[in-house]
Amino acid sequence: MSNLMNPIYLDYAATTPMDPVVAQKMAACLTLDGNFANPASRSHRYGWMAEQAVETARGQIAKLINADVREIVWVSGATEANNLAIKGVAQQHSAKGKHIITSAIEHKAVLDPCIYLQEQGFEVTYLQPQTDGTVSVQQVKDAIRPDTVLVSLMFVNNELGCINPIKEIGELCRSQNVLFHVDGAQAVGKTGVDVQAQNIDLLSVSGHKFYGPKGIGILFVKRGVKIAAQIHGGGHERGMRSGTLATHQIVGLGEAAHISQAALPQEEAHLSALRIQLWNGLKDIEGITLNGSEHACVPGILNISFAGVDGESLLLSLADLAVSSGSACNSATMAPSYVLKAIGLDDELAHASIRFSVGRFSTPQEIEQVVSSVGTAIKRLKGMAA
């Protein structure tokens, strides 16, 4: 019967559904009777109202990450924020040097801009993560050179959920006079992010990863840090990102930030309980291993490998669960996850891996169902293999 029902959604790390309150606030910014105007229109009340809504939202996201409102630049999402941060710093500071440090398991939205810059004559060091998926302060220290202009590392890895020692790496970068960019897409709204206490110079944030809308994000740019704009045309956002501000998206992100800030303690407890329930329910399966760090991690993500099981068959037999696998579609073929390979998994085991990610609307009843589905599927697959 289960195939007649919607699969259980366990892919919150890919995107979250919007909080209904967020959707409501956004809907009030669309039509003539709502807050629809161009926030840059200075000559009438409609424009002032829209500007006020944008500035309220700016305050909400600034507060969540402990930034000043003048340090928030609206962009279309974390992909754009990463591009703006990395290319923007590289171009602005190339006279000082052309060396960038990142890691091999960053999101493609960091790796691809780095590859682009390599084609432009920059040199990039890709740190290999430790077996738990984190990068150590010492690794960064050893890689910094006199011509290093930027260190770009993710706060939380999107496949593994592991957390990097951001505060300590930030402290190191500051002492070495190197700018520090953090891809915070999987961290903001999920764990404590404080740009001041954690010594962050640039932080990328995405609305749709914490119950806000898709197509909106911010780049936090610490006051005094100069970056080269990537989109020109009107000088919005203090020249760093031109384009008419999308009031409804911005209001949605602001409300999502407001809700997340208030909900964070309960939500962390809720998700931790679900993660523990899931892991306890599965951990006795023969050949199972947890990828990443069991403790230095966000509670919403659990990445597991099932040794001795064929990856494709595993995914097929879990059709009643909406999860991510350790395989990525690369044109026609399935490639094993480069993240899992970088922490030491072979191709076969990477394919036989599943990322479960739970969120605000997940329930213990769902997890119970997941444990039972996975257990049954593995038994059946092993029976087939035997």
Ligand SMILES: *Cc1c(COP(=O)(O)O)cnc(C)c1O
């Ligand atoms: C989702 C994600 C991105 C991309 O964010 P978009 O807003 O979808 O462009 C970048 N980095 C990480 C770590 C992510 O999880």
